[in-house]
Amino acid sequence: xxxxxxxxxxxxxxxxxxxxxxxxxxxxxxxxxxxxxxxxxxxxxxxxxxxxxxxxxxxxxxxxxxxxxxxxxxxxxxxxxxxxxxxxxxxxxxxxxxxxxxxxxxxxxxxxxxxxxxxxxxxxxxxxxxxxxxxxxxxxxxxxxxxxxxxxxxxxxxxxxxxxxxxxxxxxxxxxxxxxxxxxxxxxxxxxxxxxxxxxxxxxxxxxxxxxxxxxxxxxxxxxxxxxxxxxxxxxxxxxxxxxxxxxxxxxxxxxxxxxxxxxxxxxxxxxxxx
Ligand SMILES: Nc1ncnc2c1ncn2[C@@H]1O[C@H](COP(=O)(O)OP(=O)(O)OP(=O)(O)O)[C@@H](O)[C@H]1O
Numbered sequence: 271x272x273x274x275x276x277x278x279x280x281x282x283x284x285x286x287x288x289x290x291x292x293x294x295x296x297x298x299x300x301x302x303x304x305x306x307x308x309x310x311x312x313x314x315x316x317x318x319x320x321x322x323x324x325x326x327x328x329x330x331x332x333x334x335x336x337x338x339x340x341x342x343x344x345x346x347x348x349x350x351x352x353x354x355x356x357x358x359x360x361x362x363x364x365x366x367x368x369x370x371x372x373x374x375x376x377x378x379x380x381x382x383x384x385x386x387x388x389x390x391x392x393x394x395x396x397x398x399x400x401x402x403x404x405x406x407x408x409x410x411x412x413x414x415x416x417x418x419x420x421x422x423x424x425x426x427x428x429x430x431x432x433x434x435x436x437x438x439x440x441x442x443x444x445x446x447x448x449x450x451x452x453x454x455x456x457x458x459x460x461x462x463x464x465x466x467x468x469x470x471x472x473x474x475x476x477x478x479x480x481x482x483x484x485x486x487x488x489x490x491x492x493x494x495x496x497x498x499x500x501x502x503x504x505x506x507x508x509x510x511x512x513x514x515x516x517x518x519x520x521x522x523x524x525x526x527x528x529x530x531x532x533x534x535x536x537x538x539x540x541x542x543x544x545x
Contacts, residue, residue, distance in 0.1 A: 271298050272334070273346075273419055273450045274319070279328035281314050281474075288314045290474040291328065294467075296450045298418065301441060303461035303482075304454040305540060306471030312454040313352060314474075316423045319452070320349045332419070345373065348412030352423040358397030362390045362407050366414055373415035384410040388440065402433030409437065413444075420444065422453035426460050438464050462486075462536040470543055477543045485539050489531045497524035507534065507542065 274296040281289040289311045296302050304312045317323045319330060321340045329336070332343040357365055366381045385392050388406045396407060405425065412420060425441070426434035438460045441451055445464075455461050461468060461482075468485060470478040478485060491512045493504040497519065504519075506512050516526065 272296070273298050273332065274452070275329075275331040275334075276315070276319070277329045277331075279315065279318060279330070280326045281311070281318065281323070282326040288474050289318075289325070289328075292469070292471070292474070292476050293328075294469050294476075294479050296419070296452055298450045299445055299448045300467065301445050301451045301453070301465045303465035303468045304452065304471065305456070305458065305461055305468060307544065309473075310471040311474040312471060313423055315471075316349075316421055316452075316454060319421055320347065345415055346418045348415070348417040348420045350408055350412050350420070350422040350425055352427065354408050356396045356404055356407060359395055361393050361395055362399075362410070363392040365396060365407060366410055369411050369414050375415055380414060380416070384413055387443075389436075402429045402436075405429060405433070405437070409440070418448075418450060420449055420451045420453075422451065424454050424456065426455060426457060434460060458535075458537040458540060468536070470540060472544050478539075482536065486534045486536060488534045488539070490534055490538055491529065491531050493519075493529045494527040495519055495524050496527055497522065501527065505538075507538075 272295050277293050279289050279292045280287070292311070292315065294302065304315060306312055318325050321344070332346065335343065360368065362385060363381065366384065367378070370378065370381060388410050390403065390406050390410060396404065399407065409425065425437050429437070434457065441453070442464050445451060465482050467480060468478065468482050469476055488507050490505055490507045491509070493512070493515065495502060495504060504515050506515070519526065
């Protein structure tokens with residue numbers, strides 16, 4: 271079931287066009303990764319989706335309903351901003367209880383469940399938590415009202431690999447429970463390992479939107495060669511380019527050391543697209 275649909279989103283800040291007409295959909299039980307270099311427009315999309323700013327043009331629908339009724343769907347969304355400040359003198363239990371009361375969540379077992387799932391100590395002040403632990407508390411906060419849609423702005427940003435992996439695996443578990451997740455990231459590995467679909471942005475435009483498998487379906491060819499006494503590598507996904515390179519190399523007296531094909535990684539495709 272499509273839970274979120276964005277159609278032709280545009281955003282202008284003064285004369286600057288930060289988004290130039292971006293469209294995508296998100297189904298329940300699906301993870302969509304938003305990638306793009308700094309300033310590509312990821313946070314702008316996320317802020318539009320979470321009602322913090324309005325698009326200059328275009329439409330967002332939740333559960334087939336118009337964005338105009340955003341207040342009604344607010345309880346169905348869990349939002350993790352890129353940076354958020356927690357109440358540092360509260361402990362995790364107090365903090366989550368506070369948000370549970372804001373959302374009108376009566377069943378306190380939800381808090382225990384989240385603390386357990388995210389391995390968060392209940393009684394330690396948040397001010398004494400590491401950056402990764404704070405991020406987990408913020409993630410727990412997004413889940414307190416058991417929303418269907420999760421919108422996370424760089425959930426793994428600035429975290430060490432093992433915490434990032436924990437969060438990536440946690441998102442996978444949420445997906446299994448039928449949650450629809452949209453998240454932005456810089457680290458391609460986490461996008462590649464958890465996403466079903468990706469939206470690659472550059473300067474406010476979608477360079478690619480679709481299933482991640484299709485994007486990586488291609489092969490790349492790697493040539494290790496020796497020329498003028500030094501060894502180097504040539505990589506391409508284009509067979510014509512490969513042939514031209516080999517012809518040029520042999521014509522100039524170079525020698526192929528090894529040649530093989532590799533499956534594409536998201537990182538290769540991404541850099542080929544954005545450059
Ligand atoms: N309030 C604003 N006023 C003017 N320009 C803005 C505003 N917010 C964002 N921009 C510009 O819009 C563009 C997109 O910004 P956005 O924050 O969406 O990028 P991003 O992809 O999230 O980048 P990052 O990875 O650095 O977080 C950038 O060029 C940014 O400078």
